Each structure stands twice: as structure tokens, then as C-alpha cells.
Amino acid sequence: MSDKASLISMGFDPARVDWALKATKNSGLQPAMDHLLENSEKPIPEAGEADEEEDEDSVKANIKKIESGGTVDDSDLVARSIKCSECGKIFRSTANAELHAEKSGHDQFEESTDEIKPLTEEEKKAKLAELREKLAIKRAAQAKVDAKDNKANEALRRKAGQDSGKIKEDMQAKELQKQAEQKRREKLEDQKAKAAIKAQIEADKRERAEKAAREKALREGSSASQTPPAPVSVAKPAAGVSSSDNPQTRLQVRLSAGGQPLTKTFPSDNTLIDVAEWVASENLAYNVDTITFASTFPRKTYSREEMKKTLKANGLTPSAVLMAS
Template identity: 60%
Template sequence: MAGDKETLLSMGFDPARVDWALRATNNRGLQPAMDHIIENEGKPVPDPSAAAPSTSTGEPMDVDGDDEDEEALRSLMRTQTSASGAVEEAKSIKCSECGKIFKNTALANFHAEKSGHDQFEESTEDIKPLTEEEKKQKLAELREKMAAKRSVKSEQEAKEARANEAIRRKSGKDVGKLKEEMQAKELVKQAEQKRREKLEDAKAKAAVKAQIEADKKARAEKAAKEKALREGQPIIDTATGASTASGGTTPSSSGSAAKETRLQIRMASGGTPYTTTLSSEATLREVAEFLAGQTLDVDVETVTFAQNFPRKTFSRDHFNKTLRELGLTPSAVLIAS
């Protein structure tokens, strides 16, 4: 009915749902329409063209196949035999279980589906239309029910949102922790790379210095031999420390006067010793640079040296002193650690 539709629209219901409710209840009143809207809240509105076919009386057919039950309900509405034998017209249908009265079979069937009640009887009671006061009361009840449903739905959505946020935060923490671990590993890798580059650089510098010393030694020997030949003096063999003339020998140089020092360097951790020959004027730091050029296990800035015979330990203060000053000429054995 136009009045029921306008009332429902004034309540703020969607026009499509209002039409659906009035159509489903066969325009039987405001209360059935409101009940229908509440029961089907959240369900999609069906296409009106796909609505169930109706009977010749304009009432919906039973799509579930309960034709016999519906026919029995209709027969109850047609007539009723009173105790005096008079025939009275049935004006409504009454639910024997809860006592509610319905105007037609459609509303009775709707109540049966909603409540599960299946005991009905005919009634001669006439259902009066709702007064304005009753309409307001029903409207208030409907709004209260809808507000309660919205509150429950809102609380559920808030709960889901909190759960999703907790999952998101946990995921963010896990990702952050993984990134930190990867960054830490990358820093360790970079530090190791820098250390290797530093050792390689020290090794290259030591090799260059060793080559320079060898070149200086070769040039000095050549110049000494040429000078001796020009002046007719004995030629000194730097390897043996012996000097030779055309028919004789000269005594070897003393240890403190030796120009070169032969070194054997052993690692405190064991392994094959390293041997080299350096100028007696070379510093202990140059010895450390030579050793760093031979193995990555030695750092020039941290390595220390010791001598077993005589027992002696060289500190960092000795690194700028020459091998001659340290008494390591003409040969010595050092322990590196």
C-alpha cells in the first residue's frame, strides 16, 4: 500500500528493499514488511522479474512444494463452524503455539519459516490496522533492532581490524628484524673485504720495497765491483763476506759491520717459516711489512716479534729501529705472533 511504502521510506530504508518487502508480503501491512526487512538485512535484493508466480487469488505459491499444507490453511480461512452450527467467515489464521494472529496464509507461512511453528487454526478475529501510536512504537522497535545489529557489526569489524593490525605489525617487525640481520651480515662482509684489501695492499707494498732493495743491492754490488776493478782493489763477495784479490783472501766482515741481514721468521701458531735477506739498515717495521706480504694472517699494526736466543721481546717502540741497532745482524731467527 502507498501509505506503508511512504512510512518505510520515511524511516530511511532503501526503496528497492521496501518494494521487495511489500512484494514478498503481498502488501499485507506495515508490520510484515518491517519484519521482512529486518530478517533479510544484508541479503541481495532479488530481481522482481524472477519473483515466484502467484495463484489466481493473488497469493504467493508455495515454492517448496507444500501445496497441501497451504491449501489446508486457505480452507481454514474460508469457513468456520461455530458451536451453534452457524457458518462464520474465517477472517484470520492463528498460531496455536504462540497465539499470534495473521491476516492471510502468506504471513502465516512467513511466521512458520521464521519461528519453526507448524500448528495453526482458523480464527474469526479481525486484525485491526495499526494506530499511529502503534506505528511509532513499531518504528522505535525497528530502529532499536537495527541500531543493535549495526553495533554488533561495528564491534565485529573493529575486532577484525585490530586483529589485522596486529598481524600487520608482527609482519612488519619480522621484516624489520630480517633487514637488520641482512644489514649486519653485509657490514661484516664489508669489514672482511676491507681487511683483505688492506692486507693485499700491505703485501703489494712489501713486494715493491723488497724489489727496490734488491735493485739497490744489485746496483751497489755492480758499482763496488767496477770501482775495485778500476782501482785494482780486491773484490768483496757480499754473499760470503770474503774479499778476493789476484791471489789472496781477506778476513770476513764482523757481524756488526754486515751490510745485509739474513732473517728466518717463524709463526707462533706454527707452519713453514719465512726467510728473507734485508739491508742491515732496514727497520723492524719493514720486517713486519715483508711478513704481511707473505700471509693474510699478519697485520702490520698488530704483529709483534720475539727472539729466543738470546731471549728478547721487541715492542712497538722497536719498529722504527734498524736491524743493526737491534743486534740482529748478520742473521737472526724471529718468532712472530
């Protein structure tokens, strides 16, 4: 694996890796790592701002001069590093020296011909181990932060789920309560309707019994003082008006198609056709041309001709119960 690939696998930014390799003249993995660590907070320089290359020819010339016994011209010497005059620490580049100055507060530097020796294999391994340890610590710290955030987010999601579940349960409870209330109202209405029908049947029975008693008394020549008591006030016609002459007729219509019975008061001169039109308007399951009516007491089914007669003519005044089909 190349030095660049190794550094990138350690988590370094590729652009900074390129800068480090170029700045260290591809002198190895360790110099590049040193450069990355020392310049981690520095911006990456633009093209053309790289360090000046060493003049190898000048160096070779100075070596020859020394070997031949001549003197070395200071102008031919090439600065290989930057040295801190206060602590003596040597740096490969100006960026490294500036970073040292920021951290230590030192401000006295000079150029040096000393060359920084590359790290030994043991030092490289130690440096790599140190880097990996730092990365592991950093990742562990980030993992703790992520775990804490995930836990908080999970708690929020659970609370949101519980809130939505409670709202759903409340809505279902209200709907069940509404349905129960509707059934209770329907039951009460049904009970009232049944009670009204029963009362009407009893009133009809009493009226027929009283009528039979009066007719019997007349046949036997009984005096008017022997006339049975007046009928009970239930379904009693207006004063001075006999039941058959009552101008109003109260009808209760039971529907074979199902549903609550229909109740309404009609003028006695209305026909059963009028009643059929009213039933058809109240329940679309019925048609005015095909609907038929029947009474339970006395048991009778009204023909189409009888449907054209008035309620009084059909003997339904003052009240009656009909079955619609």
C-alpha cells in the first residue's frame, strides 16, 4: 500500500495528504504524518506556495570543496530546516515553525542547514500506534455522543408513539360512547312507540266495547241514564264530535322494510294515497304506485280502490295502526 493510501486509510483528508507528501518531498510515511499533525489546524496552501526546493548541485559543490581542502561559500549553503532560537527545536517548513510559535509563544527562528533525520522503524511503529490510539479515542468519544443522541431521539419517538396511541384510544372510546348513546336513544324511542301503539289498541278496544254496550242498551230500551260512563280520555275525540266524525286522524305506519315506525296526524278527509305519498317521501324503499297498507285489528288489507277513499270512509278515524309493504 502506498504512503498516500495508508494515510487516507487512517482518516486523514486526501487534500492534506497530498500537501504533506509534496511538502516532505515524498520522503516517507513518517515525515508526512509529522507534517499532518503539525499542520492539522492550518489551511491548505494554494498551488505555487510550496516550500523552495533544495539546490542539490550547490550542496554537491560544497562537499567537493571541503574534500579538496577549500572553503565553503556561505552563499552556496542551502537551508534544510528552520530552527527555534529559544528552544532549539528544528522544523521542516515555515508552516511547522508557525504552528510551534502559536503553541509555545516563541518568536525567534533562524534558518538551519541541519537535516531532520527520518524516524526509525521502531519510531514509525510507535507514531502509528499513537495515531491509531488518538483516532480510537476520538471515535469512542464520538460513539458515546452518537449513542446519547440516539437514546434521546428514541425516547422522543416513543413518547410521540404513546401520545398518538392515546389520542387514537380516546377517539375510539368517544366513538363507542357515541354508538352506545345512539342505541340507547333508539331503544327509548322504540319503547315509546310500542307503548303508544299499546295504548292506542287499548283505547280502540274500549271504544268498541262502549259502542257495543250503547247499541245493546238501545236495543233493550234502556234509558239514557243507564248509558255506560264516558270513554277514557285516551284518543278521545273533540267535545260534541263522535269518533268517526273527528276531523283529525292519527296514524302510525309500521314499515316492513325495517326502521322506526312513522307517526303523523292527517286530516280525516285525506285518502290512503296521500298517506302512501308521505311514506314514500320518508322512506325511499317504498313507491307510491306499489305500496299497500294493512291493519292488524281488524285484520284487513286495503285494495287500490280503497286507497282512493278517505281515512274516515276506511274507518281509520280517529286513530289507527297500519302496516306498509
